[in-house]
Amino acid sequence: MPEITTLEIKSYLEPLQGKEVTLTQVRQDFNILQSSRSWDGVRNILFQLAEQNIVAPVGRRSGVYKVITPVRPVRVFTPDREERPVFELMFPRNFDTMMELDFANDIVVREGDIVLIAGMSNYFKTGLCLNFCGENIDKGPVLMGNEYTIQTETGYDVSPRFYNRVKAMKEWVDWTNEDGTDKFTLLPVWDDYAEHIVKNKINIIDWINLPGEYYMISPLMEKCKKAVGRGVLILVIQKAEGVTHGRGGDMSKEFTDCEILLDRMGDSEVLLTIGKVKESTKYVTGKTYAFGTYAGVKILNFREVKKCPKCHGQGFIRGEPCDECWGKKFIDK
Numbered sequence: 001m002p003e004i005t006t007l008e009i010k011s012y013l014e015p016l017q018g019k020e021v022t023l024t025q026v027r028q029d030f031n032i033l034q035s036s037r038s039w040d041g042v043r044n045i046l047f048q049l050a051e052q053n054i055v056a057p058v059g060r061r062s063g064v065y066k067v068i069t070p071v072r073p074v075r076v077f078t079p080d081r082e083e084r085p086v087f088e089l090m091f092p093r094n095f096d097t098m099m100e101l102d103f104a105n106d107i108v109v110r111e112g113d114i115v116l117i118a119g120m121s122n123y124f125k126t127g128l129c130l131n132f133c134g135e136n137i138d139k140g141p142v143l144m145g146n147e148y149t150i151q152t153e154t155g156y157d158v159s160p161r162f163y164n165r166v167k168a169m170k171e172w173v174d175w176t177n178e179d180g181t182d183k184f185t186l187l188p189v190w191d192d193y194a195e196h197i198v199k200n201k202i203n204i205i206d207w208i209n210l211p212g213e214y215y216m217i218s219p220l221m222e223k224c225k226k227a228v229g230r231g232v233l234i235l236v237i238q239k240a241e242g243v244t245h246g247r248g249g250d251m252s253k254e255f256t257d258c259e260i261l262l263d264r265m266g267d268s269e270v271l272l273t274i275g276k277v278k279e280s281t282k283y284v285t286g287k288t289y290a291f292g293t294y295a296g297v298k299i300l301n302f303r304e305v306k307k308c309p310k311c312h313g314q315g316f317i318r319g320e321p322c323d324e325c326w327g328k329k330f331i332d333k
Contacts, residue, residue, distance in 0.1 A: 004038040009045045016067045023063040092131030094302035108279040111230040118239040118246025119262030124270045129206040134173035137183050141202040144189035156188035168295045194223035200231045207236035217248035221255040265290050266328040305330040
């Protein structure tokens with residue numbers, strides 16, 4: 001058998017860009033015997049290719065190499081460069097005015113952006129997602145996550161709670177085409193989200209669960225962002241009460257372009273705080289709003305609020321509920 005060549009190894013590695021290979025794997029795939037000259041030749045060729053930045057050794061003397069994906073410069077100023085417009089993402093509406101939420105016009109959403117909703121359990125995260133879906137229904141949004149589908153003996157089906165909510169929204173959302181087919185896509189995906197992102201669409205993932213591995217939220221968001229192309233991602237994660245970030249801490253903010261935090265306010269209302277915003281027409285980070293809900297899908301009495309000046313946002317004075325905010329910590333602005 002003729003000795004293996006560098007050209008053969010290069011051709012072998014080309015479809016493996018971004019993946020790892022081992023000396024053992026290469027020798028097996030080429031049926032190289034230990035007694036042949038090609039046995040050591042493989043090691044020498046991979047060593048030379050490492051010097052050429054075609055592969056990179058993983059670890060030290062491990063015999064494992066990562067095949068480098070070649071990167072070519074991207075030219076910025078070209079004669080046919082198209083200036084992409086702002087992504088026309090419609091935010092949910094306040095049903096008292098039938099207008100978008102007050103801060104919507106101040107936040108700039110671009111293609112490839114992530115809108116992160118981090119909220120306490122049972123405090124309108126799904127309601128907000130379904131409103132985003134409904135207001136943008138003509139863009140054919142994609143829904144996936146833990147809240148929308150269930151596994152049955154025969155496959156997957158719609159979650160009864162999800163169905164009841166979208167049915168309640170028929171009052172103002174036309175969910176179907178003229179032939180009765182859905183205007184949106186519902187995917188039974190509960191993990192490996194990045195692999196199922198539909199490129200150039202609004203992808204809504206409600207919610208991402210990473211028990212014990214919340215440090216993985218940042219790389220997961222990065223993968224989703226790369227996969228969405230010119231679409232937009234609306235991602236949902238859980239959050240503890242009163243903190244300024246979702247599960248995963250500050251790592252959940254790293255790839256976020258617009259962050260919405262949901263807490264409770266009193267016994268029956270939701271407190272919405274604008275977190276990180278990468279681009280806006282005016283400063284909105286830190287603004288707080290309150291609203292009531294109806295049937296888990298309608299936003300009512302939406303208004304801006306501020307921390308109670310009397311109790312300094314504590315809700316209590318000398319162990320008694322503040323008589324200014326009645327223990328809610330916030331008052332109307």
